[in-house]
Amino acid sequence: MYLPDFELRRPRTVEEAVALIGDDARDSAVYMGGTELLLLMKLGLAAPEVLVDCKGVAGLKGLGVSGPRLSIGAAVTHAAVEAAEEVNDLFPELASVAGALANVRVRTAGTLGGNLCFADPHSDPATLLTAIDASVRLVGRHGVRTVAVADLARGPYDAVLDGELLLAVDAEVPDGLRVAYERIVLRERPVVTVAALHDPQHGWRIAVGGAGQLARRIGEVEDVMNTGTAELGDAQAALRGQLRPAEDLDGSEEYKQQLASVLLGRALARIR
Amino acid sequence: MTGGEAFGDLRAKVTGAAVFASDSRFPGMLHGALVRSDVAHGLIVALDTAEAEAMPGVTCVLTPDDFDGIDPFYGELVLDQPMLAIDRVRYVGEPIAAVVARTRREAVEAARLVQATIEPLPPLFNSDEAMGAGAERLHPNGAGAPADVPNICRESRLAQGDVDAALAAAAYVHHAVYECPPVYHYAMEPHCSLASWEADGLHVISGTQQPFRVRDTLARMFAVPTSRVRVRAPYVGGAFGSKGEAKYEPVVAAMARKAGRPVQLLCSVEESVHTVTRHGCRVEMWTGLDSSNTIVARRSDVTFDTGAYSDKGPRIAHRGAHRVTGPYRIANYEATSRAVFTNTVPAGAFRGFSTSQVLWASESAMDEIARHVGEDPLEFRRRHLLREGEPYLGFDAPVDADLGSDLDEAARLVGSATPSSPDTGTGLAIGVKDGGGGAARAAAHLRIHPDGSVEVHAGAAELGQGAQRVLARVAAEGLGVEVSRVEVRLGDTATAPFDRGTNASRTTVGVGMAVAKAAASARVALKVAWLADGGAKGSLRLDGADLVAGEDRRPMVDVLARGSGLPAREFPGLAVTGTHTDTQEEGSDFFPTLFYEVCATGVRVHVDRETGEIRVEHLASVVEAGHVLDEAGGHGQNVGAAMMGLGTSLTEELVYSQGELINANLIEYRVPTIAELPPGGITSVLVENAEGPGPGGAKGIGEAGIIAVAPALANAVEDAVGVRLRRLPLHPEAVWRALNQTAGSSPDERGR
Amino acid sequence: MDDPIGTTVNGERCSLPGGASVLLIDALREGLGLLGPKKSCELSVCGSCTVLIDNEPYSSCMTLAQEATGREVTTVEGFGRRGELSDVQQAFIEAGAIQCGFCTPGFVTAVHALLDRHPNPDRATIQRYLAGNICRCTGYAPMLEAVERVRDRRLAAAEAGLEQVR
Structure with missing residues (x-):
């Protein structure tokens, strides 16, 4: 398997990068770890004329904490997230999700931001970050805007990026947060992912991903849990009608609903 | 061998120095790529190669118009497969043209530009459709097939007694259908072949299990003497059956002929999957018991989906009839086994060669029946198992192992019937396969x-099974020299004596005996020369370059040269050929089995009732080895085969949609990883009773460890949570569904 | 376009064949004749093509050759010195972790990286780290044994105050 030809550009500043990415005359793609982009190109599903390698853009490698806020730059790899002390201290579940994603080579090369930008419904971090209301900062010709991770994708493999570069992923980790992340993997990628969060300020925040669908918060389940008197079964019942998983080699719609329900039950049982 | 001897292939492989076909180069070599059909069944009405030929770097495009002087057809038993489709395509992925270019990338890119116009014909996606009235015939029917049913590639029947009467009189008849889908070998090295036409004929380097078969096939197809064809198998990156007979060697030879330059054809994994698969299979089985719960009759009806071309399908169907009844004393049996042509990827040999598919049925049925009559499955099997010395199926060679004790050992290793925790269970199965595949003759x-x-020098290929080390050991032991003094060169038709191929677990037995006999002949020759030279009486040994008996030490070359009259400095050494012919009567329909590959598999599983996931906690694989020649290699074969069995039982399945494979890559087709290694491990037991026909009583064991895994797992699942699955793989959803519906899963208990 | 890339491969300065779309595996195999990294799945799943860049494991089949610019690439050929096997290579032979050998270069490379990052890995860590390297022959049990052997030897050597031998 070979890659189609392209031009490789290596901007050093955000401005240079945005100029390249936002150039409507040429079909370009942001290239960071390449774990998703090069795969799509090899499979013939993408053939951009220009790959804009932004790993060298100043300021994208940062990973920092300021109070409850965690900020992870676009060029930070999964392996770096897994290893970062700041992440392990403040939001250890994100570190463990990063450390269990795909395989070690993908974790070495791939970036958290890249994972989110590809809007892959099998994404582990997207589910966890959706649950915690994380957001991304995007920069384009018209400046910087902030988009919730939950709103980053229009649909599977279709992000809302408009000639924009992701600068960083930001999450606020409140005091007293308890987190349970559950997933089931039957083949190479997770089938269903569930993240359940609870803290005194926000109450319950629950996201479900996979099953052929993008990660999203399930308000109905959160509402049931936030009554404070709900049984696990009530939460699972509330989830039932909310998912329309696509049937694929991992299983039928009905089975994936079952898996989501089971994982939800397990997640809630762990932190309730 | 306890390990640690870094001789031969191991050192080369661990340093990256080992050269595989995909690493091989001919000087001035070009690269090839195949154009493949995207239609399952159709007529090629036009093939436009102009655009591809105009691409930079492209040397030529091979099409059937270039077949002048070539017989384009090959096949193991029936010559029905063309190297490129001629007029008609029969499966998605079938090669229809071939591009030769300066680089592989150029060839691959130009191949996309070849325009094929294919008029679709009604496709036959499965064996039911293919055997249906009025189905278009993909090929003429083969041996044993009823004339009125279309697309039967081969049908074989094996029977004893009166099954109809016995089933009619039975107190209980168990009837069930068992299915397994096609699966893929996933040898790590994709198919790769190179060809070069040189002054002394056609040179081929190929990742093949059967270099001599390939040589003979190429000589016939290209109408050249076999002496002008040299086929060499370098290290082969796994095979498991997928690299037998000819695969891409004919087309790459034709590409090199047209290009006038050597060519390498390296497939992608996706292309390799579209080369050969393991047969999907359906077994319908009726088993009759008398009032004392003893099996009195078994009828089996086996259908293998053999895909678009016969490949090894006819032989696999034939052997299926021999293997489906199982190693039990059953007075009345009848087994009908057929291979059916469909518009799917050709199916062929796969480790076990039909045994895995038919045992999936018979060893599942044994547990079901035992449970029905309320008997422990182990005891129920024990009552019916053939004893050592009893003829298999009443007519074949006597069983050469204590099957009952193998089962006992497997059961002991995975724990008793009392479950250690809820939803945990154990399962057993025993497999017997006629080994050696009619090994007939071997030489070294x-x-x-x-x-x-x-x-x-021997004609076997080193596929990773350890032939090089086993044969080195046999030679070293036979000559009484250090194994480090022995170099074994395999897989080159120019230097080795004829060998049928590396398959059917036959190398250790057949080639091993040939090497042992060669070593024995050499010893005799040395002894004769020694005595003629006036050497001392007593035990003679080779020590470095000297022959030694007691205190008498003389340079070997002097001893030999004096007898021949040659000056020692010109004496070339000693050359002998060992040949070994076993007692099988080739040609008879079911020739007496040379040795039985035996494996008793025990597993302990935990089933997650909510998700249906099966977690294998421990697997024990008890294999009859006869005599172990290479300890690490023997256990390696056993453990590796068992792990492969876990894959083909739990996750692996090739899925077609409208004749098109939708998971022909490693993202979608899931093979086991190190994470799936059972926490309790895979316990390998090699039983040595020295009853095998190989050196020291050795048997071949390459296939044994895989054959009984699937039924052992299904039996364990039933033990754990009480549901019975009759279709592979044991997908979690199937387990979950079975747990959530109790009706409709009990077998039809009426006789036929 | 043919701009040679300055890089270090197995300790030697060299230039890889250029071209933006050239993959590292093709640059190593075709350009430098380093045939240790193997092409199997070509989708970054099987690990047969594993190489180290600055001591971290990468799929050379899914990495642009240009990524190696100015960095240090290690292939299986880079382990061991002057005909001596590395401790990992030696343990693979001892444990019977080699059959057909096609996955071996990638596996050996991944194990070096594993033990570099986790000098005292437990079984779960080993399994998680190596789950991206497929072997179809051995059933993996010998690989696990090989890793544990090297781990124990290195720890024992460190404990004995000896210089680690790699």
């Missing part, structure tokens, strides 16, 4: 050089 050349070092 052995040379002792003047410096006392030893060189062995």
Whole structure:
């Protein structure tokens, strides 16, 4: 398997990068770890004329904490997230999700931001970050805007990026947060992912991903849990009608609903 | 061998120095790529190669118009497969043209530009459709097939007694259908072949299990003497059956002929999957018991989906009839087994060669029946198992192992019937396969050089099974020299004596005996020369370059040269050929089995009732080895086969949609990883009773460990949570569904 | 376009064949004749093509050759010195972790990286780290044994105050 030809550009500043990415005359793609982009190109599903390698853009490698806020730059790899002390201290579940994603080579090369930008419904971090209301900062010709991770994708493999570069992923980790992340993997990628969060300020925040669908918060389940008197079964019942998983080699719609329900039950049982 | 001897292939492989076909180069070599059909069944009405030919770097495009002087058809038993489709395509992925270019990338890119116009014909996606009234015939029917049913590639029947009467009189008849889908070998190295037409004929380097078969096939197709065809199998990156007979060697030879330059054809994994698969299979089985719960009759009806071309399908169907009844004393049996053509990827050999598919049925049925009559499955099997010395199926060679004790050992290793925790269960199965595949004849050349070092040439291929080390050991033991003094060279038709191929677990037995006999002949020759030279009486041994008996030590080359009259400095050493012919009567329909590959598999599983996931906690694989020649290699074969069995039982399945494979890559087709290694491990037991026909009583064991895994797992699942699955793989959803519906899963209990 | 890339491969300065779309595996195999990294799945799943860049494991089949610019690439050929096997290579042979050998270069490379990052890995860590390297022959049990052997030897050597031998 070979890659189609392209031009490789290596901007050093955000401005240079945005100029390249936002150039409507040429079909370009942001290239960071390449774990998703090069795969799509090899499979013939993408053939951009220009790959804009932004790993060298100043300021994208940062990973920092300021109070409850965690900020992870676009060029930070999964392996770096897994290893970062700041992440392990403040939001250890994100570190463990990063450390269990795909395989070690993908974790070495791939970036958290890249994972989110590809809007892959099998994404582990997207589910966890959706649950915690994380957001991304995007920069384009018209400046910087902030988009919730939950709103980053229009649909599977279709992000809302408009000639924009992701600068960083930001999450606020409140005091007293308890987190349970559950997933089931039957083949190479997770089938269903569930993240359940609870803290005194926000109450319950629950996201479900996979099953052929993008990660999203399930308000109905959160509402049931936030009554404070709900049984696990009530939460699972509330989830039932909310998912329309696509049937694929991992299983039928009905089975994936079952898996989501089971994982939800397990997640809630762990932190309730 | 306890390990640690870094001789031969191991050192080369661990340093990256080992050269595989995909690493091989001919000087001035070009690269090939195939154009493949995207239609399952159709007529090629036009093939436009102009655009591809105009691409930079492209040398030529091969099409059936270039077949002048070539017989384009090949096949193991029936010559029905063309190297490129001629007029008609029969599966998605079938090669229809071939591009030769300066680089592989250029060839691959130009191949996309070849325009094929294919008029679709009604496709036959499965064996039911293919055998249906009025189905278009993909090929003429083969041996044993009823004339009125279309697309039967082969049908074989094996029977004894009166099954109809016995089933009619039975107190209980168990009836069930068992299915397994096609699966893929996933040898790590994709198919790769190179060809070069040189002054002394056609040279081929190929990742093949059967270099001599390939040589003979190429000589026939290209109408050249076999002496002008040299086929060499370098290290082969796994095979498991997928690299037998000819695969891409004919087309790459034709590409090189047209290009006038050597060519390498390296497939992607996706292309390799579209080369050969393991047969999907359906077994319908009726088993009758008398009032004392003893099996009195078994009828089996086996259908293998053999895909678009016969490949090894006819032989697999034939052997299926022999293997489906199982190693039990059953007075009345009838087994009908057929291979059916469909518009899917050709199916062929796969480790086990039909045994895995038919045992999936018979060993599942044994547990079901035992449970029905309220008997422990182990005891129920024990009552019916053939004893050592009893003829298999009433007519074949006597069983050469204590099957009952193998089962006992497997059961002991995975724990008793009392479950350790809820939803945990154990399962057993025993498999017996006629080994050696009619090994017939094997030969090896052995040379002792003047410096006392030893060189062995044999036609087997090194696929990772450890043939090089086993044969080195046999030669070393036979000659009484250090194994480090022996070099074994395999897989080159120009230097080795004829060998049928590396398949059916036959190398250790057949080639091993040939090497042992060569070593014995060499010893006799040395002894004769020694005595003629006036050497001392007593035990003679080769020590470095010297022959030694007691205190008498003389340079070997002097001893040999004096007898021949040659001056010692010109004496070339000693060369002998060992040949071994076993007692099988080739040609008879079911020739007596040479040895039985036996495996008793025990597993302990935990089933997650909520998700249906099966977690294998421990697997025990008890294999009859006869005599272990290479400890690490033997256990390696056993453990590796068992792990492969976990994959083909739990996750692996090739899925077609409208004749098109939708998971022909490693993202979608899931093979086991190190994470799936059972926490309790895979316990390998090699039983040595020295009853095998190989050196020291050795048997071949390459296939044994895989054959009984699937039924052992299904039996364990039933033990754990009480549901019975009759279709592979044991997908979690199937387990979950079975747990959530109790009706409709009990077998039809009426006789037929 | 043919701009040679300055890089270090197995300790030697060299230039890889250029071209933006050239993959590292093709640059190593075709350009430098380093045939240790193997092409199997070509989708970054099987690990047969594993190489180290600055001591971290990468799929050379899914990495642009240009990524190696100015960095240090290690292939299986880079382990061991002057005909001596590395401790990992030696343990693979001892444990019977080699059959057909096609996955071996990638596996050996991944194990070096594993033990570099986790000098005292437990079984779960080993399994998680190596789950991206497929072997179809051995059933993995010998690989696990090989890793544990090297781990124990290195720890024992460190404990004995000896210089680690790699």
